[in-house]
Amino acid sequence: GAGVSQSPRYKVAKRGQDVALRCDPISGHVSLFWYQQALGQGPEFLTYFQNEAQLDKSGLPSDRFFAERPEGSVSTLKIQRTQQEDSAVYLCASSLNGLGHTDTQYFGPGTRLTVL
Amino acid sequence: EDKVVQSPLSLVVHEGDTVTLNCSYEVTNFRSLLWYKQEKKAPTFLFMLTSSGIEKKSGRLSSILDKKELSSILNITATQTGDSAIYLCAVGHAGGTSYGKLTFGQGTILTVHP
Numbered sequence: 001g002a003g004v005s006q007s008p009r010y011k012v013a014k015r016g017q018d019v020a021l022r023c024d025p026i027s028g029h030v031s032l033f034w035y036q037q038a039l040g041q042g043p044e045f046l047t048y049f050q051n052e053a054q055l056d057k058s059g060l061p062s063d064r065f066f067a068e069r070p071e072g073s074v075s076t077l078k079i080q081r082t083q084q085e086d087s088a089v090y091l092c093a094s095s096l097n098g099l100g101h102t103d104t105q106y107f108g109p110g111t112r113l114t115v116l
Numbered sequence: 117e118d119k120v121v122q123s124p125l126s127l128v129v130h131e132g133d134t135v136t137l138n139c140s141y142e143v144t145n146f147r148s149l150l151w152y153k154q155e156k157k158a159p160t161f162l163f164m165l166t167s168s169g170i171e172k173k174s175g176r177l178s179s180i181l182d183k184k185e186l187s188s189i190l191n192i193t194a195t196q197t198g199d200s201a202i203y204l205c206a207v208g209h210a211g212g213t214s215y216g217k218l219t220f221g222q223g224t225i226l227t228v229h230p
Contacts, residue, residue, distance in 0.1 A: 004158070031216060042120075042204055042220030043159070056217060091159070093218075104150065105218060107158040 002026070004108035006092050012114045013082045021077045021111045025094030032075050033105060034067055035091040043091050049075060082115045089113070118143040122205050122221035130229050133195050137224045139205030140187040147210035149181055149188050150218065154202040162190070164208075195228045202226075 005024045013019050025032050031050050035043035036059075045059040051072035060067070064082075069075040079086055089112050093105035120141045129135055139149065148166045152159035163172045165181035165188060172179050179190045192199055202225050206218040 033217065035218075035220075040222075042122075042206075042222045043218075045217040045219065048216045050216070059217070104161055104164055106161060107152075109158045 004092055004094055004106055006090075006108040006111050008111060009109060010112050010114075012116065014116055015082060015084060017082055018078065018080045019082055019113065021079075021090050021113070023075045023077070023092030023108060025073065025075070025092070026096075026106060029094035029096050029106075031095045031097070031105075032069055033093045033095075034075070034077050035093065036061075037089040037091055037110070039088075046077070046090075079113075082113075084115050087113055087115045118207070118209075118219045120205055120207050120219050120221040122203075122224050124224060125222065126225040126227070128227045128229065129195055131196055133228075134191065134193045135195060135226065137190040137192075137203050137205075137226070138187065139189070139221055140185075141205075141207045141219075141221075142186060143207045143209065143219055145210040146183075146207060148208040150206045150208060151179055151188075151190050152204040152206065154204055154223070155200075159204055162203075192226075195226075197228050197230055200226055200228045 007022045033048050034046040037043040047067045048056040049069040064080045066078045089110040091110045092108045095105045123138045148164050150164050151162040163179045168183035176193045181188045202223040204223045205221040
């Protein structure tokens with residue numbers, strides 16, 4: 001089946017603009033994760049959903065960042081009033097089973113956000 | 117604070133060489149250690165390790181976990197130019213407030229020259 005897909009693949013925003021990044025997880029996967037990867041660094045956790053419930057948002061860097069997954073499938077990461085330090089690759093990952101243990105996470109290709 | 121450290125940060129070898137990449141961790145509620153390969157796209161899953169001392173192998177790649185030393189190694193034998201990538205180590209958390217997330221190291225950049 002299809003893997004995790006993300007759109008857009010590239011986004012250029014002017015400082016202060018709002019952006020919305022989309023993630024389509026693997027069909028049937030319960031858990032969905034967002035990560036931020038700065039240049040030359042490993043991915044850093046932002047937030048985690050189990051179905052439609054956002055169970056952990058401890059990694060969101062500020063209240064300008066908001067994520068949702070209203071029907072337990074597609075997720076959107078929204079960044080309001082973008083700043084230059086938001087420039088990064090935003091990775092989405094999904095895993096099959098959210099209960100009881102940490103399953104293998106499968107990653108999408110990421111959205112590269114550049115804030116000018 | 118949870119920490120995953122990889123070494124070396126970068127490595128340049130020639131085709132046919134064998135390489136060993138290292139990962140050490142200090143995390144709460146350890147559940148598993150995962151290795152990913154990242155080229156100019158999505159990180160692709162290589163291995164998940166949960167038990168100490170049991171080697172996992174896939175072709176020329178192998179990995180092993182040492183829970184006593186809080187570390188893991190990833191070996192690649194007979195390297196090829198297609199092995200050039202960033203290799204990411206990540207630790208999965210078993211529970212508590214960190215449940216579900218992966219904590220990543222900064223990655224090892226491997227370059228294999230022909």
